[in-house]
Amino acid sequence: xxxxxxxxxxxxxxxxxxxxxxxxxxxxxxxxxxxxxxxxxxxxxxxxxxxxxxxxxxxxxxxxxxxxxxxxxxxxxxxxxxxxxxxxxxxxxxxxxxxxxxxxxxxxxxxxxxxxxxxxxxxxxxxxxxxxxxxxxxxxxxxxxxxxxxxxxxxxxxxxxxxxxxxxxxxxxxxxxxxxxxxxxxxxxxxxxxxxxxxxxxxxxxxxxxxxxxxxxxxxxxxxxxxxxxxxxxxxxxxxxxxxxxxxxxxxxxxxxxxxxxxxxxxxxxxxxxxxxxxxxxxxxxxxxxxxxxxxxxxxxxxxxxxxxxxxxxxxxxxxxxxxxxxxxxxxxxxxxxxxxxxxxxxxxxxxxxxxxxxxxxxxxxxxxxxxxxxxxxxxxxxxxxxxxxxxxxxxxxxxxxxxxxxxxxxxxxxxxxxxxxxxxxxxxxxxxxxxxxxxxxxxxxxxxxxxxxxxxxxxxxxxxxxxxxxxxxxxxxxxxxxxxxxxxxxxxxxxxxxxxxxxxxxxxxxxxxxxxxxxxxxxxxxxxxxxxxxxxxxxxxxxxxxxxxxxxxxxxxxxxxxxxxxxxxxxxxxxx
Amino acid sequence: xxxxxxxxxxxxxxxxxxxxxxxxxxxxxxxxxxxxxxxxxxxxxxxxxxxxxxxxxxxxxxxxxxxxxxxxxxxxxxxxxxxxxxxxxxxxxxxxx
Numbered sequence: 001x002x003x004x005x006x007x008x009x010x011x012x013x014x015x016x017x018x019x020x021x022x023x024x025x026x027x028x029x030x031x032x033x034x035x036x037x038x039x040x041x042x043x044x045x046x047x048x049x050x051x052x053x054x055x056x057x058x059x060x061x062x063x064x065x066x067x068x069x070x071x072x073x074x075x076x077x078x079x080x081x082x083x084x085x086x087x088x089x090x091x092x093x094x095x096x097x098x099x100x101x102x103x104x105x106x107x108x109x110x111x112x113x114x115x116x117x118x119x120x121x122x123x124x125x126x127x128x129x130x131x132x133x134x135x136x137x138x139x140x141x142x143x144x145x146x147x148x149x150x151x152x153x154x155x156x157x158x159x160x161x162x163x164x165x166x167x168x169x170x171x172x173x174x175x176x177x178x179x180x181x182x183x184x185x186x187x188x189x190x191x192x193x194x195x196x197x198x199x200x201x202x203x204x205x206x207x208x209x210x211x212x213x214x215x216x217x218x219x220x221x222x223x224x225x226x227x228x229x230x231x232x233x234x235x236x237x238x239x240x241x242x243x244x245x246x247x248x249x250x251x252x253x254x255x256x257x258x259x260x261x262x263x264x265x266x267x268x269x270x271x272x273x274x275x276x277x278x279x280x281x282x283x284x285x286x287x288x289x290x291x292x293x294x295x296x297x298x299x300x301x302x303x304x305x306x307x308x309x310x311x312x313x314x315x316x317x318x319x320x321x322x323x324x325x326x327x328x329x330x331x332x333x334x335x336x337x338x339x340x341x342x343x344x345x346x347x348x349x350x351x352x353x354x355x356x357x358x359x360x361x362x363x364x365x366x367x368x369x370x371x372x373x374x375x376x377x378x379x380x381x382x383x384x385x386x387x388x389x390x391x392x393x394x395x396x397x398x399x400x401x402x403x404x405x406x407x408x409x410x411x412x413x414x415x416x417x418x419x420x421x422x423x424x425x426x427x428x429x430x431x432x433x434x435x436x437x438x439x440x441x442x443x444x445x446x447x448x449x450x451x452x453x454x455x456x457x458x459x460x461x462x463x464x465x466x467x468x469x470x471x472x473x474x475x476x477x478x479x480x481x482x483x484x485x486x487x488x489x490x491x492x493x494x495x496x497x498x499x500x501x502x503x504x505x506x507x508x509x510x511x512x513x514x515x516x517x518x519x520x521x522x523x524x525x526x527x528x529x530x531x532x533x534x535x536x537x538x539x540x541x542x543x544x545x546x547x548x549x550x551x552x553x554x555x556x557x558x559x560x561x562x563x564x565x566x567x568x569x570x571x572x573x574x575x576x577x
Numbered sequence: 578x579x580x581x582x583x584x585x586x587x588x589x590x591x592x593x594x595x596x597x598x599x600x601x602x603x604x605x606x607x608x609x610x611x612x613x614x615x616x617x618x619x620x621x622x623x624x625x626x627x628x629x630x631x632x633x634x635x636x637x638x639x640x641x642x643x644x645x646x647x648x649x650x651x652x653x654x655x656x657x658x659x660x661x662x663x664x665x666x667x668x669x670x671x672x673x674x
Contacts, residue, residue, distance in 0.1 A: 146664040401656050478652050517623065
């Protein structure tokens with residue numbers, strides 16, 4: 001116990017006899033009742049022993065500084081002696097601490113309750129706003145799938161019919177002597193399905209509706225009945241594109257120049273045709289040159305894309321290199337080899353968009369005829385369709401917003417077959433058929449067979465070389481919806497032949513009208529001109545190419561080997577959605 | 578010819594072949610100010626573009642991608658060339674030099 005207020009002078013002095021005892025008794029009493037709140041109400045100066053300050057845990061006595069005596073009452077010469085009783089204050093303090101703790105806990109509980117109420121409100125709101133799973137799935141799926149279509153429809157009027165290559169895919173017409181032939185026909189009907197599961201991958205499936213051509217054989221049906229063939233002319237349904245596209249194979253290399261290049265596996269466009277169709281812009285009107293002898297789509301694997309440089313991210317190189325089947329998308333693969341194709345387009349000044357500015361494009365393909373290995377190894381004087389096939393194109397092009405122009409040089413080896421030559425219409429004998437004797441005298445039919453054999457000898461001998469020159473472009477008339485376009489081609493079917501009667505020029509001129517973003521029309525004229533003067537080819541010369549005389553042919557020359565021209569007008573419509 | 582003549586009203590009834598608005602595009606100054614950087618259009622759709630820039634001069638469908646080359650070359654106005662992807666969204670945008 002500490003005696004508060006005792007100075008140094010009184011420290012150590014003893015209280016006088018009875019007074020001390022009395023003081024101690026009072027102190028004991030004070031301590032005994034220290035926790036009683038009654039003491040807290042006592043005030044100093046009262047008649048009772050002055051135990052003021054008990055409420056704060058202290059006891060006040062009086063002492064005479066001169067004598068050192070201690071008194072319970074104030075008196076003359078006495079000064080207050082305050083004693084700290086301690087126990088009551090501790091209890092009070094403990095109670096106060098408990099109260100404070102209780103208050104703190106109560107406040108904490110109130111805070112927790114408030115927080116819980118807020119969380120409950122939030123959960124309630126979430127539950128109210130929750131989207132059904134099927135809605136979320138559809139909303140997400142909508143952005144991952146796109147469906148489109150492309151339809152080409154046309155009307156053609158042939159002022160002069162002849163034999164020759166088709167102008168558009170699956171377009172056919174009767175041969176010479178059928179001037180005025182005309183037809184409506186559907187060239188193409190695509191359904192484009194795209195799926196983008198992630199930004200890295202794209203899946204494309206495009207069924208193609210096309211005009212069926214094929215065997216005309218009827219079929220027996222039961223013991224005494226037959227059914228006619230119904231394939232020819234029907235609209236068939238086949239896969240044109242079906243591929244998986246890896247959009248970001250080079251993204252992680254950290255090379256900005258090739259970050260958008262991609263790898264494609266599946267049935268896909270070969271490197272030249274679709275690209276050139278886009279450069280030209282009027283594929284719905286006429287075929288591009290190499291597309292007249294090779295399909296636009298093959299099963300295979302390719303890597304392709306632009307190479308860009310500089311702060312403006314201009315395209316300086318665009319390439320497409322791949323390995324494909326020798327068979328196209330509408331044939332079985334028969335070979336144990338594969339075809340390699342590649343295209344590289346260089347834009348020396350950089351292209352702001354796909355074809356902008358000056359471009360120089362090289363295309364090369366090396367492959368084989370689509371024959372099984374055992375057939376391909378047969379020893380024949382002229383390997384014909386078993387031979388190697390090469391195609392080359394060198395294109396210089398310039399493209400602006402309103403116009404584009406291109407010059408193309410082509411070179412090929414065994415790349416132009418009789419089937420390509422007469423894909424639109426050809427002599428019946430070429431397809432193993434006999435002309436109708438009611439319309440063609442027998443002597444003429446024999447000459448026609450000799451002509452068909454000549455086509456096979458000159459174009460399918462395994463030693464043929466092709467050469468072509470093309471000039472094409474378009475010009476959009478400002479402030480109108482009209483665009484003028486044209487394609488002029490000279491084609492040498494086999495440069496190894498003098499005055500090859502199968503050489504021709506193709507001239508396409510037209511004007512297109514854009515109705516809206518989905519629909520375009522074109523009015524055009526398309527012509528095949530066999531430009532050599534008419535002549536008779538000596539049999540001796542034809543035999544150098546392994547020509548064989550048809551049954552009944554006895555002449556020394558094949559007469560009139562330059563066939564007649566074809567002239568046609570066409571109204572084309574393209575619908576893309 | 579007759580088939581197309583018959584088909585057009587049918588398609589028109591479906592709202593597919595409504596021709597473009599013949600209204601002129603916005604003033605060149607507005608175009609320049611609002612769209613000085615055509616890259617801002619990447620990711621947006623063609624209707625958004627035509628709503629701001631008006632009728633394009635021409636649209637060429639692309640065989641390779643099934644997208645479109647959308648060309649603005651109105652005389653006296655800024656020239657732009659946009660390319661859309663198969664889903665109709667703009668994938669590249671350029672100002673003609």
